[in-house]
Amino acid sequence: MSDFDLRLRELYLNKPECVIDLPQWLLSSKKIEEYRAISGLAIVEIAGRDSVAAAVKSVEEEAFTDLLPTYVYTGTEHGPWASVEQAVERLAERMPEVRVHDLLVLGSPGFWRALNGRFMSGLISRYGFYIPCVGCHLYIHSVRIPLALTLGKVPIIAGERERHDGRIKVNQISEALDVYEKMAKDFGVRLLLPLRHIAEGDRIKEILGFEWQEGKEQLGCVLSGNYRRLDGSVYSTVCQVQRYMEEFAGPATKKIIESYATGHIPNHLEITAQVGLL
Template identity: 40%
Template structure:
């Protein structure tokens, strides 16, 4: 009781943990750092962000040593291997679309082992008007649904905070968005030459409803019933069901 699994990445993830500790009955946080295989930059930054969190929360809260998590085979199945099929079937594709669900899924077995501890995430519907395909409102809803299917609550305390000033209130004025975090080699892959976001909303919803949510739930089911899991086959089966339904 009082324990949550915390997402550690950049500023928003730390702000989210601080906010949850202000508003929920949480007095202990287990920080987790999930890798995808696409990161580069200062690998000590997540660890420094954990130290920042410890100092911000003070001695009234326990912040445990971090757990590093990752499953490249799962990331490849959701975001990489079937890119052409996804683009052809749904008319929309970006590796970012499934990335945050991947990260939540990586944390899910740990949360289950900790008596269904909630997971704290710093996802936001909008970042001062900037849209990210990894954090669309529909995509966040999809992650909530998949984790709920697994019996895990996804806490999103800063989801509605569009104004960065609210984030600065939590972490202080000296931490700007995008600072003190790892970079991704795929960053900005879904923008046009004017940096506008290119994504058809109808296609996006269909991608989530027919592909990503069923794939996430199928992974949860496989973890419940199998020791070894073939993620590529799980995702392929979902796609085969979609393609076969039109035949």
């Protein structure tokens, strides 16, 4: 294992504040200039199979020549880090005609906590529910925006889908995806969701071109399925999610990213509390 890979693992294990001013070994000034000079570059979300399929489809649709894989850590993952490395390898093997660059690892425990942890009781009191998944996905997509700006407003590719063989995931309903896209657009960045309207898992397999079961061989989340009753139905309503996004998560995230975009690490809790009046 290379020194770079060992450092990536250590970064993931320690989970420091790592959104802007990345360490030079991870993203040097020279590397930034090299990336800025690539006209066909896109940032790629690395998660499970859908993120890899999204990268494949985006290359087919947008003719990207270079892909920069990125993993954003949260407060709830578990599982073997090797699954992330394997996802990058699978992407490179699937698209030999495209340059797949070294994986970058990003994240902010303070940002994640502000949206998804600290104000649980206040959010339940105000909105009558609490689902960390929506705020978590907003965080995941938004953390990549400062990097996209640094590299010249390059597009970001993600594997979100509105339907999963008839199943609904609250963090991927149409209203939530609209917020994720708008957040990036507000900063002049395109968030590409090429799988958004693909419901069938078999179609994902066709795009991938190899076998990869949904939800397998990837990091898991300890809060997975928290919004479902025992019969599989969903607790929250679309109206509740929309109100939460419009009044709290969206405005707070925008102010946090505005701070990052000016080169400052924000006071995540202070911003979120002020926006939400919590």
